[in-house]
Amino acid sequence: RFQMQTAVLFIVSRALRFLALYLQWAIIGRRIYLTEIAFGEVLASRVFRTARRCCALFYACALLYLCGRELWYQCVASSEDMLGDPDQIEQLVAASRGVWDIVVITLIWWVFRRLLAATDCSEARLGPYVEAEAAWARWVLRRLRLFMLVPALANILVRVTAGSVLCAIGEAADVANDVATASAQVFCEVVGFVCLLGMVGTFERGMHKPCDSAALRRCSYSTSQRSQGSGSGLMIDELQCELQTEDAMAKVRELAGRSIQVGALLAFHERLGAGGVMPHYDPWASTTNDVVRQAIIPLSRVPGGGVAYSTMGAAAEVAPVTLVTHAWSNLFVDLVAAVVADALGLKEYGDVADMLAAGEHASLERALQERGVANQACWICCFCVNQHANICGCFAHEPPRGSAAHARWSKTCRDTVTGDVFTCCDCDQSKVFNGNPECELDKFDTMMALLQNEVPGFRHLVAVDRGFEVFGRIWCVAEVAEAHRRSIPQHVQLCSCRELRNDTRNLELYERLTSISVANAEATRPEDKDAILSKIEDVQEFDAQLQVAIVGERGLLGQRFVGFGVWEVAANTARRVKALAKAHQQRHADAAVAPDAAGPPAASKAAAGASVAAVANDA
Numbered sequence: 001r002f003q004m005q006t007a008v009l010f011i012v013s014r015a016l017r018f019l020a021l022y023l024q025w026a027i028i029g030r031r032i033y034l035t036e037i038a039f040g041e042v043l044a045s046r047v048f049r050t051a052r053r054c055c056a057l058f059y060a061c062a063l064l065y066l067c068g069r070e071l072w073y074q075c076v077a078s079s080e081d082m083l084g085d086p087d088q089i090e091q092l093v094a095a096s097r098g099v100w101d102i103v104v105i106t107l108i109w110w111v112f113r114r115l116l117a118a119t120d121c122s123e124a125r126l127g128p129y130v131e132a133e134a135a136w137a138r139w140v141l142r143r144l145r146l147f148m149l150v151p152a153l154a155n156i157l158v159r160v161t162a163g164s165v166l167c168a169i170g171e172a173a174d175v176a177n178d179v180a181t182a183s184a185q186v187f188c189e190v191v192g193f194v195c196l197l198g199m200v201g202t203f204e205r206g207m208h209k210p211c212d213s214a215a216l217r218r219c220s221y222s223t224s225q226r227s228q229g230s231g232s233g234l235m236i237d238e239l240q241c242e243l244q245t246e247d248a249m250a251k252v253r254e255l256a257g258r259s260i261q262v263g264a265l266l267a268f269h270e271r272l273g274a275g276g277v278m279p280h281y282d283p284w285a286s287t288t289n290d291v292v293r294q295a296i297i298p299l300s301r302v303p304g305g306g307v308a309y310s311t312m313g314a315a316a317e318v319a320p321v322t323l324v325t326h327a328w329s330n331l332f333v334d335l336v337a338a339v340v341a342d343a344l345g346l347k348e349y350g351d352v353a354d355m356l357a358a359g360e361h362a363s364l365e366r367a368l369q370e371r372g373v374a375n376q377a378c379w380i381c382c383f384c385v386n387q388h389a390n391i392c393g394c395f396a397h398e399p400p401r402g403s404a405a406h407a408r409w410s411k412t413c414r415d416t417v418t419g420d421v422f423t424c425c426d427c428d429q430s431k432v433f434n435g436n437p438e439c440e441l442d443k444f445d446t447m448m449a450l451l452q453n454e455v456p457g458f459r460h461l462v463a464v465d466r467g468f469e470v471f472g473r474i475w476c477v478a479e480v481a482e483a484h485r486r487s488i489p490q491h492v493q494l495c496s497c498r499e500l501r502n503d504t505r506n507l508e509l510y511e512r513l514t515s516i517s518v519a520n521a522e523a524t525r526p527e528d529k530d531a532i533l534s535k536i537e538d539v540q541e542f543d544a545q546l547q548v549a550i551v552g553e554r555g556l557l558g559q560r561f562v563g564f565g566v567w568e569v570a571a572n573t574a575r576r577v578k579a580l581a582k583a584h585q586q587r588h589a590d591a592a593v594a595p596d597a598a599g600p601p602a603a604s605k606a607a608a609g610a611s612v613a614a615v616a617n618d619a
């Protein structure tokens with residue numbers, strides 16, 4: 001009976017150790033396989049699987065032999081002689097374990113060398129945001145590599161140490177021998193178990209920001225910065241100095257007092273279309289420019305001239321909490337949707353735009369009421385600037401016929417739906433342009449500073465159009481830059497964040513957004529661009545902030561990954577960075593082959609947003 005117990009104990013302990021070992025291999029193999037899928041390239045999972053199976057088969061045979069022999073010896077036979085030498089088998093198992101450990105270390109090292117090489121984008125210069133993501137992925141992958149390598153390394157280390165210790169103390173010290181072997185085994189098991197927990201993501205609690213990356217520090221800066229308005233009188237004096245005249249400051253105060261409430265904006269959109277204002281309004285075609293020319297300008301006309309639309313019927317001045325930047329070439333429905341979605345706390349406006357186009361204003365109105373944001377006041381240039389004091393009666397200067405600029409200009413003079421040239425307003429309002437204290441077009445920077453100073457929680461919202469043209473308009477960029485310079489909290493509304501998800505295979509949008517630079521923005525007059533760029537201290541730093549504002553909250557760095565998933569995300573990132581670097585190199589190679597090919601595609605974008613200011617500037 002005693003002998004039977006010994007045999008069972010021996011078998012159970014051996015089987016358990018074998019199972020634990022096999023589980024560890026299985027998890028390493030699975031990890032490599034999943035990493036392969038996320039990375040999109042075959043790494044070493046097949047080799048690993050074959051090696052694992054061979055090793056497991058050998059182990060199982062050895063285990064069966066040892067267990068069977070033990071059982072036989074304890075229960076049936078009285079002599080060991082006929083059953084072979086178990087020590088030799090034990091030694092063989094130990095040796096094979098050593099070989100296996102070396103195979104594991106080699107494979108893992110090779111796999112991670114490829115992954116880490118993919119995240120190396122130091123040569124490609126993919127922009128600070130991508131570099132920050134790559135740095136994060138490297139950090140995560142190195143941790144995973146550590147968890148995978150340490151058990152094998154510990155095993156080898158312990159064997160070598162135990163071997164040399166045994167050699168030193170000699171075979172005679174049986175007790176020391178047993179103690180050393182047992183403690184070495186316990187040590188290896190504990191290390192293996194801890195690393196196993198690490199591999200399944202037990203220690204990943206959303207620690208996704210490595211502290212040593214300067215780029216990431218910049219990222220966290222942009223999301224943590226808050227408006228620093230202190231309401232000091234000194235600052236207002238400074239602003240007045242900047243403007244030089246009291247008249248101009250009075251105009252800034254007047255502008256800063258205008259606003260349109262989210263609910264009113266929704267109601268305005270409801271009036272557009274058949275049976276209302278601008279009957280040919282088509283939500284999927286009509287641009288903001290169309291709506292300004294055919295709805296806002298006619299509606300804001302008063303006897304003797306015109307006013308800003310937002311001041312009509314407004315009982316009292318309500319200071320805006322949100323300043324909205326948008327391109328005039330965007331769909332008007334997208335502008336409204338972006339503002340409404342922002343008020344509702346949504347991350348993207350696509351669904352709201354669909355609802356607006358379907359005429360579901362009532363349910364949106366209800367949602368705004370329920371959230372208590374229907375009265376939230378926004379500053380939107382097309383509503384808050386008196387269009388009759390500048391652009392209502394004419395178009396921008398006509399560029400030379402036949403040029404690309406002329407085609408763009410022509411678009412801004414025609415309705416998108418009907419193709420008819422807009423009828424100009426013939427009001428008697430006197431027109432004032434840049435440099436005049438009464439001008440409403442050249443004071444947005446002072447106005448933003450004033451609002452930041454006087455309105456608690458003042459923020460800046462960029463309503464990004466579907467074509468991302470807003471970042472190609474120098475006047476929009478100027479507003480973004482000003483908000484950044486003054487540390488006004490910035491928010492971005494995109495039509496859809498789907499393409500920014502970490503696992504997306506469509507890199508086009510991601511690449512476009514992460515390569516946005518103010519240096520590429522278009523201006524009707526080069527001197528406008530120079531003046532705006534000269535206000536930005538560090539263009540690279542500004543680009544990084546811009547990219548983080550766009551991608552940051554929605555992209556990788558704004559999310560928290562917990563547990564198992566974090567490894568996938570890192571491998572995904574490695575794939576993405578590699579693809580971007582490859583595309584980048586390809587472009588460079590193409591550029592080297594044809595240096596005088598057509599200019600950058602950005603150059604062909606219309607500058608409708610800028611046209612308002614351009615009229616003023618050129619006039």
Ligand SMILES: [Zn+2]
Nearest residue numbers: 388392425427
């Ligand atoms: Zn007018």
